Amino acid sequence: MLPVALAAPLREALLTADFTYDAVSALLGPQAHEALSRNETTPGVRRTTDGSPLATLARLFLLQTAVPATDAERALPGGLVDRLVNAGALVQSIGEVAARLDVRPYATEEGDLWVVSDLTPGLNGIATSVTGDYVLGISPASSSLAQLTLRHDVGTSLDLGTGCGVQALHLATHSDRVVATDVNQRALAIARFNAALNDVDDKVDVRDGSFFAPVAGERFDLIATNPPFVISPATGERLVYRDSGLPGDQVVEHIVRTAPDHLTDGGWCQVLANWVIDRDRPWDERLATWLPDDCDALVVQREVLDPASYVELWLKDAGHHPATGGDPAAYVQRYDTWLSWLEEQGVGGIGFGWINLHRTGGSTHDLLEWPYDVEQPIAPAIAGWAESAAAARAVGPDTHLVLREDVVQETTGPVGAEDPAAIVLRQQRGFRRARQVDTVSAAVVGACDGELPLEPLVDAVGQLLERDAASLREVYLPELAEMVAEGFLAPVDAPAP
Numbered sequence: 001m002l003p004v005a006l007a008a009p010l011r012e013a014l015l016t017a018d019f020t021y022d023a024v025s026a027l028l029g030p031q032a033h034e035a036l037s038r039n040e041t042t043p044g045v046r047r048t049t050d051g052s053p054l055a056t057l058a059r060l061f062l063l064q065t066a067v068p069a070t071d072a073e074r075a076l077p078g079g080l081v082d083r084l085v086n087a088g089a090l091v092q093s094i095g096e097v098a099a100r101l102d103v104r105p106y107a108t109e110e111g112d113l114w115v116v117s118d119l120t121p122g123l124n125g126i127a128t129s130v131t132g133d134y135v136l137g138i139s140p141a142s143s144s145l146a147q148l149t150l151r152h153d154v155g156t157s158l159d160l161g162t163g164c165g166v167q168a169l170h171l172a173t174h175s176d177r178v179v180a181t182d183v184n185q186r187a188l189a190i191a192r193f194n195a196a197l198n199d200v201d202d203k204v205d206v207r208d209g210s211f212f213a214p215v216a217g218e219r220f221d222l223i224a225t226n227p228p229f230v231i232s233p234a235t236g237e238r239l240v241y242r243d244s245g246l247p248g249d250q251v252v253e254h255i256v257r258t259a260p261d262h263l264t265d266g267g268w269c270q271v272l273a274n275w276v277i278d279r280d281r282p283w284d285e286r287l288a289t290w291l292p293d294d295c296d297a298l299v300v301q302r303e304v305l306d307p308a309s310y311v312e313l314w315l316k317d318a319g320h321h322p323a324t325g326g327d328p329a330a331y332v333q334r335y336d337t338w339l340s341w342l343e344e345q346g347v348g349g350i351g352f353g354w355i356n357l358h359r360t361g362g363s364t365h366d367l368l369e370w371p372y373d374v375e376q377p378i379a380p381a382i383a384g385w386a387e388s389a390a391a392a393r394a395v396g397p398d399t400h401l402v403l404r405e406d407v408v409q410e411t412t413g414p415v416g417a418e419d420p421a422a423i424v425l426r427q428q429r430g431f432r433r434a435r436q437v438d439t440v441s442a443a444v445v446g447a448c449d450g451e452l453p454l455e456p457l458v459d460a461v462g463q464l465l466e467r468d469a470a471s472l473r474e475v476y477l478p479e480l481a482e483m484v485a486e487g488f489l490a491p492v493d494a495p496a497p
Contacts, residue, residue, distance in 0.1 A: 001087070001088065001186065001189040001193075002087050002089055003087060003193075004192060004193055006080075006083055006084065007193055007201075009078060009080055009083075010076075010080065010084075010103075011114070011197055013053075013075065013077065014057070014103070014105075014114055016053065017052075017053035017054045017057055017075055018054055019053075019054060019057045019058075019105055020105050021105040021106060021107035022107065023105075024058055024105055027055060027058060028043075028044050029047055031043050032044040032046070036063070039120065039122055039123050040123075041063040041064065041123055042124070044058070044062070044063045045059065045063055045065055051068075051071050051074075053074060053075035054075075057075050057103075060072065060075075060090075060097065060099045061099050061101075061103040062102070064099060064102075064123055066093075066096040066097065066098040067097055067098075068095060068096060069092065069095050069096060072090075072097040085097075088101075089116075099119065100119065101116055101117070101118065101190075102115075102117045102118065102120060102137050103115075103116050104117070104137055106138055106166070108146075108173070110170075110174075111173075113198050114194070114197055114198060115137055115138055115165075115166050115194055116137075116164065116190055116193055116194055116197065117137030117138070117163075117164040118130070118134050118136070118137070133185065133186045135163060135164050135190050137166075141226050142163075142167065142226060144226075145226045145270070145272040146167065146170050146377075147377035147378055147379065148224075148354055148356075148378055148379055148382065149167070149170065149222070149224045149270050149379055150268055150270070150379050150382060150383055151170075151173075151174050152383070153175075154174065154175050154221035154222045155175070155176045155177065155221050156175065156176065156177050156179070156218075156220045156221050156264075157177075157178050157220055157222040157223070157224065158178075158215060158220040158223045158224070159171055159178060159179070159180040159181070159225070160211070160212070160223060160225035161181065161226065161228065162180035162181060162182045162187065163182065163187050163191070163226075164187060164190050164194060165180055165187075165191030165194040165195060166194070167180075167224050167226070168191060168195065169200065171224065172200040172203045175203065175221075175222070177203060177205065178203055178204045178205065179205045179207060179214070179215055179220070180205070180206045181206075181207045181211075181214045181215065182208070188206055188207075188208055191204075192206045211258070212258055212261075215262060218262060219262055219264045219267065220262055220263060220264065221264050221267045221268070222268050222269075223259055223263065223267070223268070224269075224270050225255060225270070225271050226271075226272040226273075227252060227255055227271070227273065231248055231274050231275075231310070231342075231347075233338060233341040249273070249274060249275045249276050252273040252274065252355070255269075255271060255273075256269075256271065256357065257290060257292065259271075260292045260294060260295050263357070264359070265359060266358075266360065267358075268356065268357065268359075269355075269356070269357040269359075270354070270355070270356050270357075271354070271355040271356075272353075272354060273353070273354075273355055275287060275350070275353075276347050276350065276351075277347070277350065277351050278346055279347070279348035280348075283301060283351050283369075284299070284301075284367035284369070287299055287367060288365060288367060292357065293363050294360075295357040295360065295362075296357075296358040296360050296362050296363070296364040296365070296389055297358070297366070297367075298354075298356040298366050298368070298385050299353065299355050299356070299365075299367045300368050301351045301352070301367075301370070301371075302352055302353040302371055303351070303352040303371060304349045304350070304352070306349055307342040307349065307350070310342075310350045311335055311339050311342070312335070315335060315338075354378075354382075356385075358386050362389075362390075364393070364485075366485070368431075370431060370433075372432065373432065374431050374432060375430055375431075375432065378430070378431075380430070381429070381430030381431050381487075384430060385431075385487065388484055388486070388487050388490070389485055391484050391485075392484040392485035395454070395480065395481040395484050396477075397453065397454055397455035397477065398453045398455065400450050400453055400454075400491065400492050401450065401454060401480065401484065401490065401491055401492070402449060402489065402492045403488070403489060404487065404489065404490055406429040406430075407425055407426070407428070408426055408428060409423060409424070409425055409426075409442065410423070410424045410426055411423050411424075423436065423437050423438065423439065423441075423442045424437070425437055425442075425445065425483075425488055430487060433486055433488075435483065435486065435488060440461060440462075440465065440472065440476060441476060441479060443461045443464070444457060444476060444480065445483070448489055450492040454477060455473060458472050458476055458477065459472075459473070
């Protein structure tokens, strides 16, 4: 495996070649870049023929194409090719060099990074099997977690199940110290190398061990994890990057129940996960039983798959589908075994989404089904949810509220009608939530400019609409508190007399 001593010379070679996300994107162009995202390399190969160091590194590490040895030595000078061959990252034949590891430029808001991982399987439709200790690189799941994770400055953070270490690299940009754990020995070695490659190895402590065992007795300001959450009967070959070895969604439940013991006061745990949806029980009712009493929690279900679609997805991911070279008979057997197990367990579907725990000592639990488009990165909206949840608990008759700037009102109904058939308030930022309101709520919200406290504001609307003020307060003060919690309204300090 790659020795850490190679990190500095490799970084220097990548910098000299300008092997960055933007430079590679410009070299490939939109068509080849999009094709590569679909695991097709031919357009990219056609765009990288000039033998320059940048083109050579793109062909070698991203397109998984052998390059002339002279080009490789020009892009990786000073004997680096031989050293990478000896480390197993490259393989050399007569006159050519090919990659055995992926080295990928990665653009973040904090700057350019490089991420080493195992090669991308299945390029150009070629059948590729992955081993149990396969180390996944940058993926849609890792990108989703990166967009979910809060980026405020913290003292200590934990990347639980680090894999190649990409989340640890993100965390190192705003943490004094990062602990990264995993049980996959190859992943641990690659994560250590990636920390050194990006010059943050002084911040990142990579540890071997399962779940929270390597950090027993320690607490963190922020925990980010994309655990091996695939819901399966835990039989057959285990792919460590996605299979925990525990049946069902026990791995996610364990993390959610255990994480608060490892959070500082005010600390966060953010989990990207799958969970079981029982045939005869609402998903949110089941997950609510996992949530701790000393944490506020925001759980967002982003997607639901039926059992058959779920099994097909992960069998293809593992390279078992006949179209990608899998054995047809074995594929059918695996499919049937997995689907039968899900049916026996009473699984009606599988949910995918986010679990956010905030150790506040409170117990505001918000479980939201939201498959709609959201603003990315979503992390600022998660932080905003926490602020809104705290503010909502303090809303009372004397609270001064203001309508948030991104909220717009939409009305629908017959043309020329005196009153609209429906009034919807819609956020333009963050979760982009929508809430249907009646004419009283719309009138009160429209008047929320921070000048009057809620009670006289509701009373004034009641007087205008010739409604009983006391009954309106009973109905609409709680609704206004809900709208604060959902981010439509925000409390402000009372104006000076």
